[in-house]
Structure formats: C-alpha cells, structure tokens
Amino acid sequence: MTTTEERPVQAREANPAMTSADRPIGFGRVQRKEDPRFIRGKGRYLDDIVLPGMLYGAVLRSPLAHARIVSIDTTEALAHPKVHAVITGKDLEGLNLAWAPTLSADVMAILATDKVRFQGQEVAFVVADDRYSARDALELIDVEYEELPPVIDARRAMDPGAAVIRDDLEGRTDNHIFDWEAGDAAATAAVFARADVVVSEEVVYPRVHPAPMETCGAVADYDPIDGKLTLYETTQAPHAHRTLYAMVAGIPEHKIRIIAGDIGGGFGNKVGIYPGYVCAVVGSIVTGKPVKWVEDRSENLMSTSFARDYIMQGEVAATREGKILAVRTKVLADHGAFNATAQPTKYPAGFFSIFTGSYDLEAAHCSVTGVYTNKAPGGVAYACSFRVTEAVYLVERMVDVLAAELNMDPAELRLKNFIRPEQFPYPNKTGWEYDSGDYEPTMRMAMDIAGYPELRREQAEKRARGELMGIGVSFFTETVGAGPRKHMDIVGLGMNDGAEVRVHPTGKAVVRLSVQTQGQGHETTFAQIVAEELGIPPEDIEVVHGDTDQTPFGLGTYGSRSTPVSGGAVALAARKVRDKARAVAAAMLETRPEDLEWEKGRFYVKGDPSVGKTIQEIALGTHGTVALPDGVDGNLDAEVTYDPPNLTFPFGAYICVVDVDPGTGKVKVRRFVAVDDCGTRINPMIVEGQIHGGLADGVGMALMEFIGFDEQGNCLGGSFMDYLIPTSMEVPDWETGYTVTPSPHHPIGAKGIGESATVGSPPAVVNAVVDALAPFGVTHMDMPCTPARVWEAMQGRPTPPV
Numbered sequence: 001m002t003t004t005e006e007r008p009v010q011a012r013e014a015n016p017a018m019t020s021a022d023r024p025i026g027f028g029r030v031q032r033k034e035d036p037r038f039i040r041g042k043g044r045y046l047d048d049i050v051l052p053g054m055l056y057g058a059v060l061r062s063p064l065a066h067a068r069i070v071s072i073d074t075t076e077a078l079a080h081p082k083v084h085a086v087i088t089g090k091d092l093e094g095l096n097l098a099w100a101p102t103l104s105a106d107v108m109a110i111l112a113t114d115k116v117r118f119q120g121q122e123v124a125f126v127v128a129d130d131r132y133s134a135r136d137a138l139e140l141i142d143v144e145y146e147e148l149p150p151v152i153d154a155r156r157a158m159d160p161g162a163a164v165i166r167d168d169l170e171g172r173t174d175n176h177i178f179d180w181e182a183g184d185a186a187a188t189a190a191v192f193a194r195a196d197v198v199v200s201e202e203v204v205y206p207r208v209h210p211a212p213m214e215t216c217g218a219v220a221d222y223d224p225i226d227g228k229l230t231l232y233e234t235t236q237a238p239h240a241h242r243t244l245y246a247m248v249a250g251i252p253e254h255k256i257r258i259i260a261g262d263i264g265g266g267f268g269n270k271v272g273i274y275p276g277y278v279c280a281v282v283g284s285i286v287t288g289k290p291v292k293w294v295e296d297r298s299e300n301l302m303s304t305s306f307a308r309d310y311i312m313q314g315e316v317a318a319t320r321e322g323k324i325l326a327v328r329t330k331v332l333a334d335h336g337a338f339n340a341t342a343q344p345t346k347y348p349a350g351f352f353s354i355f356t357g358s359y360d361l362e363a364a365h366c367s368v369t370g371v372y373t374n375k376a377p378g379g380v381a382y383a384c385s386f387r388v389t390e391a392v393y394l395v396e397r398m399v400d401v402l403a404a405e406l407n408m409d410p411a412e413l414r415l416k417n418f419i420r421p422e423q424f425p426y427p428n429k430t431g432w433e434y435d436s437g438d439y440e441p442t443m444r445m446a447m448d449i450a451g452y453p454e455l456r457r458e459q460a461e462k463r464a465r466g467e468l469m470g471i472g473v474s475f476f477t478e479t480v481g482a483g484p485r486k487h488m489d490i491v492g493l494g495m496n497d498g499a500e501v502r503v504h505p506t507g508k509a510v511v512r513l514s515v516q517t518q519g520q521g522h523e524t525t526f527a528q529i530v531a532e533e534l535g536i537p538p539e540d541i542e543v544v545h546g547d548t549d550q551t552p553f554g555l556g557t558y559g560s561r562s563t564p565v566s567g568g569a570v571a572l573a574a575r576k577v578r579d580k581a582r583a584v585a586a587a588m589l590e591t592r593p594e595d596l597e598w599e600k601g602r603f604y605v606k607g608d609p610s611v612g613k614t615i616q617e618i619a620l621g622t623h624g625t626v627a628l629p630d631g632v633d634g635n636l637d638a639e640v641t642y643d644p645p646n647l648t649f650p651f652g653a654y655i656c657v658v659d660v661d662p663g664t665g666k667v668k669v670r671r672f673v674a675v676d677d678c679g680t681r682i683n684p685m686i687v688e689g690q691i692h693g694g695l696a697d698g699v700g701m702a703l704m705e706f707i708g709f710d711e712q713g714n715c716l717g718g719s720f721m722d723y724l725i726p727t728s729m730e731v732p733d734w735e736t737g738y739t740v741t742p743s744p745h746h747p748i749g750a751k752g753i754g755e756s757a758t759v760g761s762p763p764a765v766v767n768a769v770v771d772a773l774a775p776f777g778v779t780h781m782d783m784p785c786t787p788a789r790v791w792e793a794m795q796g797r798p799t800p801p802v
C-alpha cells in the first residue's frame, strides 16, 4: 500500500507556517480520541441505552406496495398480556401527527391511514414489555387491504392512466413531483448544433442503500411532570430534528432534548425523521414510560432512505480534436412514495447541476423531473453530496463514451479539457463558483502512481491473448459545505453552524459543536483545529457534540459539511479567544496588544521573545485577579455562528484496474489509485480513512449493490443476502496520494472529504469494466456490473434494468 507520507506534498499551502512540523493539523497521525472506547467495546450506541421501566416498540409494516386500508383491528393485539399500547394512524390523527412534513416540503404518513404506498410502510406501532412480545403482538393486528395497481417503473409513472399514488394531496391527478432545470437551454442547443461530434447515452444510477452498521432507532422519554421530552436518536442532525419536532408536535423547543450518542455509521441514512422515532415519542407520552424502538436490518433496507434512482439521458458536444464544448442531460428522478429527500429547498435535484464536472465548457443545461412511485421514500442519502454522486457518474461516464467515439485515450481527453488553475475562482455554466483547483498535477500524480503508460501496454498485450483487462479513469469535482445562507436552507432553516470554545482556568479547553459525528472522528479533528489556533495540545481539548442541551444550533453532519461549515466556526471561535487572550496578555505584561507577537500557544513582546505569557497563564490570569482591560470580561470563551461565503470544491483523480473473467463475467478490481485534494488536511490519517471507506462504497455500488423490485413492488434487496455489500475480498489495497489546494475562503483552507471517494469511484470502476469489454464493442453498461450483467454485455445484449 502506498501511504500518503511517501508521496510528496504539493507545496501550495495557504499559510507558509502550516508546513512547520510542530503544527497540530496536517501532519503526523494524531490518534483518534474516540477509538479507545470503540476498540474496547465501550461505545454507547442507541441500543445500549436502557432506562428504568423502559418499554419496547415495534412497527407493523405493509406487505403490499399499493393498497387501500379497509380496516385495522387491534383488539387481539391489545389483549396480549404484555402489550401496553397499540397506536394506529387514526390515533395519530387525533394528535395531528398522522402526517408530518418531510425535508423537501412534502408530507409523509407517520402511520398510514388511507392507503399504503410502498412495501414496508409503517401501519401500526405496538408498545410492550419487551422486544419479543411487541413483535409477537404485531401478528395479532388484523389489517384488511384492498390492493391497488402499483407504480414501480419510474418511466411509467407519468403514463396516462397510471394509478395516482398521492391522492392524499389536494387536486393531484398524476405522479409528477417537480421539474427543475439549470443552465442555458438555448445557448447549449446552439453549441450542440455546431459541434463536430455529439455523443449520447442513457446512464442509470440504480437505487442503492447506505446500509449503516447500526440500524435506526430511538429511545423516547417523556416526563409528564415537567413536560420535557428527552429523545435519544440515531440522528445526523440533532438540532434540526429538535426544531422540526417542536414545529410538528407542538412541544416547545426548550422542552425537547435530543441526544445522539455514538452512531454506528450514518452515510446519509440518518438525516431524516422516520416514523419509528415519532411513534416512540407518542408511545412514551401515552404509556408514561420510556419507549425504545430499534429497527432490524430488513426494515432498514426496505423502508429507510435509499439513494440515487436516477435515469439520465446524457449528451456531450465536442470538436473532432477532443475539445469538449457542452454537456446536456434530461433526468428522471424516482423519489418513491413521499418526496423526503434531505436537501436545500432551492435545489430539488440537490447539487446535480455540477454535472459540468472539472471541464471548461461553453454551455451546459440539465433538466430534472421528479416522480412518485410505490417505493420507499428518501432519495439523496449515501455519501452523495446532494446528488453530486449522480452528476459525477454521468459526466465521467460520458467523457469515456466520447473518448471511445474519438478513439482518444480517456486520461488525455480529460487533461485536454480541465479548467486551468488561473481560471479559479471558476464560474461554471450552471451557476456554481468553484473556489479553487489545480487539476492537472492531481491527474498526473494518479497516472504516475498507477504507471499509466505501462498499464496500457500491459492491456494491449493481454488483449492480444484474449484476456480482459480494463483501466478506468475518473476525475471529479465535488461541491460540499452547505451552506451560505443567501443560497440555502432546509425547510426554512438556514444552514449555518454554531461553535463555542471555552478555555478553563487551567488552560484546558472544551469545544461545543452543532454537528454530530457518526464515525468521522470529529472528537479528534475539531480538537486539532482548536489546538492549531490556540496552541493548546489536542489531548487537553474536549469535544462536546450530539446533545442539543449542550451545544449551539446548527444543521448537522451530511453533505460533508462539518469541516467546511462547523470547522470554519470552530477556527473562528478559537481566533476570537486568541484575540481576547492577546488583550489579557498585554495587561499582564503591561504593554499594548499590538506590541505582542503570537507563536503557537504564547504571546511575547515584540523584540524580546523571552518576555511572554503562555495561553495557560493567560487563562489563569483571565479567570484570576488580573486587572482586565476595558470591554474584556473574566473568561476565555467565545462563540461563533459561521455563515460560509461559498461551498468548497474538493476534487480528485481515480484510476481503477480490473480483470474480467471471460468465462463468467466476474470482475476483479486488481488495483485502485486515488489522489484526492481536500485543501488543508486536518488529520491525514482520518482523511485517508474516509477515502478508504468511500472507495469501498464505490466499488460496492459499481459491482454489487442495488435495491431492485419485482412488478408487484416487492423489495428484492431486503437482507444482506440480497443486498450485497463489499467485504475485504472484493476490495484491493488502495493506493492513495494527495495534493493540497486550499480553499481560499475557508478559515483554515480546508474542504470536505467525507464523500469524495464514494462520489468519484463508481465511474472509475465502471469505466474500467467497459474498457475491459471494448473488444466486444461495448461502450456503456449500467451498474451494478454483476457477473450476469457483464456476461449479457459480452454477448452484445443490453444490460437489463435492475
């Protein structure tokens, strides 16, 4: 394995001081603070929480994809000796909770009253003494359904005569959700009209699932005496949940405390509010006892937020010499039965319009149509950067289609078309401003590590012998760090993040975050940011997060926004503390603040470095008896709510080498090279871990993972026997490298990294598979590249829809 340490850093740091080896960020391998508890089995996951007198809830789910509910009889279930309550949609109607707003301003059923709209939809909730009795009692509930024709294929959703799924919505006569477009259709058409070469392809990104290690769950504890609801939840966004509960349930915000402890992975699955959470709350209110609800694996796979499900018609216009002029696409987006995607309000297709990729284009246009189908709702989750995954897959697949048409090397074609470094900040043709980038060195480094020319030679030799070897290249630009309040909100909540830094009298510090880690290592990296700014060792800094009673407001962790938004907030709060420390140090040293010089952890008198005060001495002085200057109060604390001026645009170059078994169609990923640029890297080990995880995700989606349905709408991916996730057997040793192009607007120059590899790797793998199949005349195949599908492609047959 190639480690980052062996690779040269590109010396383009924003702040020259950052290259000094004593800096707590960017260098060395600061160990993760959270690992001692995890590796000893002492993590505190949702299901570890046990409260006195706690009861257990279970959800009855619909076996049908589309059916009218004729009646629900709960008599027998209620008679079960261990059952305390059975809740149905009718009961929730009385509380005005049968329906709840989604994160995309639609409504979704908490418990179905009129119809069930997807297999696995929540119909009733049983509260019992224990988990097993609750499950047993589900069988005693008698639901009479009247089957309706299901709408499963998104392509058929708008057919005249298709069953109307959302007849709950006033005046609704079809399954249309939205039309959205970006770019300039006329300008793009004009460029296409005069281009030498136009290629087009239908590119499908199938439905996949985040499948976190820990499924979703909640423990609700409502105290009827003081009216306070304490809700333990597997959530990536505790503050946003609290506000939404307050708005929907009418419990005032200060009477709701959301606690998100250790979370066994989120990957986007835990952004939204699930009916089970609400049912646990109602269960606790009606029984007067704490209620735990934890879903099982099948419930998680079948009913919680899926990802992708985009059918994209891609087109690229270029010159004969390989200059890409314009890109255009029409997308059909399958949103399932409720539009519940978590994304900024103005962007119903997320940040899909970054499908212009890393290329300098004359024009671009995309239009996206969202439709309802009888499938589980969700839509963006799974390390997606708000639909950037689909966008990058489309453009990177299409560039390879163009390369095949022009008979050009795909790496060379990309190099020829990159946005040049001097063009940054780069306004793309759909309204984004890429903050910084220098693509060619990143691409060259990937080609170097891979030994690209050598690989092509090897491939030619193997082809001559009838062996199927493929080399796939992708280059991606992401848009992460939602976001600037002038551009984005989620259901009216602005996307800024708060941070509080407190330095105790002894010089130890605590930093309180509004974001919530699910495994990304925030307890380590946010301490490193404070350490960098204040010169306090990272081990002396405690990170508090995941408890709305203890942390400032903010929208949570998704879209790789923690570093771009909260990271900025933390750096600025620490700088505020430092400014205050300067004033106090000046008082202590009987000099003027401007006569002091800062070195890591210490202010000293200009010209006399021996006279100074450490941050620890200043902390004691501030809390002690030092005569404080005017306007400075007796603490070393600061808080900031950060409104980022722009998103950040990390990028990377990936090269995948596959071997395809000509006898079975089985794909083996032999090598995978990933060179990422996320600006200033706070913790290189964690960054690399994020990349390794994302690459495994990408290989999984490209080769194995998908959620399929039969014609009746039965979910075919409801267990890990059907929904295949990669193991160590399916992934190679990753070969990574990096470049550093800091974000010019971020306080420490950092960009997000949490989703880069998931976004960038699927096209590299599929491009490699298609490249391997070139001798069969294959220029495109859809994911997942399972042996059966690859075999079909080798026979010259189109790959069947998943």
Ligand code: MCN
Pocket (backbone or CB within 6 Å): 212, 264, 265, 266, 267, 268, 382, 383, 384, 385, 518, 519, 520, 521, 522, 525, 526, 557, 558, 559, 560, 561, 562, 563, 564, 678, 679, 680, 681, 682, 683, 684, 686, 687, 690, 693, 750, 751, 752, 753, 754, 755
């Ligand atoms: N980091 C860094 N230097 C940078 C950028 C990031 O050291 N320049 C560090 C951060 O400080 C943080 C980690 O890398 O510890 C990821 O940071 P960031 O890119 O800001 O992403 P978030 O923390 O917001 O995490 C969200 C992102 C998303 S959206 C998904 S989906 C995903 C991912 O993180 N889910 C994950 N990675 C995951 N990793 C784990 N283990 N579990 C998940 O559920």
Ligand code: CUN
Pocket (backbone or CB within 6 Å): 236, 266, 267, 268, 269, 271, 380, 381, 382, 383, 384, 385, 386, 557, 558, 559, 560, 755
């Ligand atoms: Cu879209 S998956 Mo992550 O943003 O939580």
